[in-house]
Amino acid sequence: xxxxxxxxxxxxxxxxxxxxxxxxxxxxxxxxxxxxxxxxxxxxxxxxxxxxxxxxxxxxxxxxxxxxxxxxxxxxxxxxxxxxxxxxxxxxxxxxxxxxxxxxxxxxxxxxxxxxxxxxxxxxxxxxxxxxxxxxxxxxxxxxxxxxxxxxxxxxxxxxxxxxxxxxxxxxxxxxxxxxxxxxxxxxxxxxxxxxxxxxxxxxxxxxxxxxxxxxxxxxxxxxxxxxxxxxxxxxxxxxxxxxxxxxxxxxxxxxxxxxxxxxxxxxxxxxxxxxxxxxxxxxxxxxxxxxxxxxxxxxxxxxxxxxxxxxxxxxxxxxxxxxxxxxxxxxxxxxxxxxxxxxxxxxxxxxxxxxxxxxxxxxxxxxxxxxxxxxxxxxxxxxxxxxxxxxxxxxxxxxxxxxxxxxxxxxxxxxxx
Ligand code: COI
Numbered sequence: 001x002x003x004x005x006x007x008x009x010x011x012x013x014x015x016x017x018x019x020x021x022x023x024x025x026x027x028x029x030x031x032x033x034x035x036x037x038x039x040x041x042x043x044x045x046x047x048x049x050x051x052x053x054x055x056x057x058x059x060x061x062x063x064x065x066x067x068x069x070x071x072x073x074x075x076x077x078x079x080x081x082x083x084x085x086x087x088x089x090x091x092x093x094x095x096x097x098x099x100x101x102x103x104x105x106x107x108x109x110x111x112x113x114x115x116x117x118x119x120x121x122x123x124x125x126x127x128x129x130x131x132x133x134x135x136x137x138x139x140x141x142x143x144x145x146x147x148x149x150x151x152x153x154x155x156x157x158x159x160x161x162x163x164x165x166x167x168x169x170x171x172x173x174x175x176x177x178x179x180x181x182x183x184x185x186x187x188x189x190x191x192x193x194x195x196x197x198x199x200x201x202x203x204x205x206x207x208x209x210x211x212x213x214x215x216x217x218x219x220x221x222x223x224x225x226x227x228x229x230x231x232x233x234x235x236x237x238x239x240x241x242x243x244x245x246x247x248x249x250x251x252x253x254x255x256x257x258x259x260x261x262x263x264x265x266x267x268x269x270x271x272x273x274x275x276x277x278x279x280x281x282x283x284x285x286x287x288x289x290x291x292x293x294x295x296x297x298x299x300x301x302x303x304x305x306x307x308x309x310x311x312x313x314x315x316x317x318x319x320x321x322x323x324x325x326x327x328x329x330x331x332x333x334x335x336x337x338x339x340x341x342x343x344x345x346x347x348x349x350x351x352x353x354x355x356x357x358x359x360x361x362x363x364x365x366x367x368x369x370x371x372x373x374x375x376x377x378x379x380x381x382x383x384x385x386x387x388x389x390x391x392x393x394x395x396x397x398x399x400x401x402x403x404x405x406x407x408x409x410x411x412x413x414x415x416x417x418x
Pocket of ligand 1: 139140141269302303304363364365366
């Protein structure tokens with residue numbers, strides 16, 4: 001252990017958000033970076049205790065006794081022993097994990113080498129492109145712990161490709177597919193102890209791409225940062241798999257033709273907050289957006305895509321630049337077709353929606369979420385008597401069995417990490 005420390009040369013200050021639970025005293029630890037099995041880690045180098053202000057996190061989810069460790073061997077064992085949290089009550093709140101991945105590159109150049117760092121705050125110029133002009137993208141994917149002890153990812157190369165497409169739209173440098181996949185794998189394995197036990201949730205992986213260089217006039221930032229952090233999650237909606245209640249938004253729009261609705265830029269999500277907050281205050285689960293030209297065709301829900309079922313036909317709004325091309329959306333279309341449903345990607349009107357047999361949403365965070373009611377201009381239409389629809393249930397089961405490694409991966413969608 002001594003010799004490893006002796007060969008290290010970089011040190012980072014880490015303010016532990018995990019300890020102590022009293023929120024009155026925090027640990028400042030210096031970490032030295034080292035390599036192990038080809039992966040880079042940061043190990044506690046020295047510790048000192050000092051008074052600090054509390055660091056808020058975790059959306060009310062309790063961390064029982066996650067500890068900041070003082071030895072290299074403890075740090076390594078942290079990666080395999082399950083974190084001590086309440087795995088039965090995971091929601092979709094942020095829980096910080098041990099490591100994040102960071103890689104930078106200058107405008108006009110290519111990303112080359114990134115590294116794992118202890119999770120913590122990042123420093124950025126107040127003039128950074130992302131802070132001033134919203135030059136940023138994010139992704140979302142999940143890692144699962146399977147029954148037979150594997151750790152698996154679901155279609156991560158699709159996220160890499162989508163980030164590259166978004167980067168092109170936003171004039172940003174982007175990691176290659178290989179760099180993206182390697183970074184995701186390293187982040188997941190370094191945070192292994194935060195992957196929920198099988199059936200209790202997943203590790204949500206959040207890759208960010210940011211214009212991190214300073215810029216004052218409108219221009220692409222001179223530097224880009226690719227960063228991945230992760231958080232264990234359970235259900236996105238508090239309803240779980242129970243049907244959600246949506247309201248159709250008629251005043252605000254999420255996207256417009258020629259805009260950025262079809263890429264995962266951060267601004268798309270800031271733009272929905274006003275309608276989303278108002279809808280939540282009125283007891284709705286989320287907002288369904290309409291096209292901004294005719295104001296009668298469905299686009300998507302704030303955080304997910306929407307599907308409408310009538311007899312054996314499943315319809316979903318076609319991808320035409322204003323709708324996010326969801327990876328779960330794409331997967332559900334393939335699964336539904338393989339199960340014998342006819343799936344059509346087309347314009348779906350509000351009238352078609354309100355006369356449907358069943359409605360459901362799909363997304364990485366929401367998985368497959370049945371819709372129990374839709375309120376449009378004050379009138380509420382209910383679906384399925386408060387029960388989960390037959391088609392949504394069938395598709396949810398088929399998808400989650402695949403994602404959790406229970407069903408055979410005939411589609412070649414699963415990437416095994418262990
Ligand atoms: C996801 O489903 O992964 C998303 O990115 C949606 C986000 C609003 C949670």
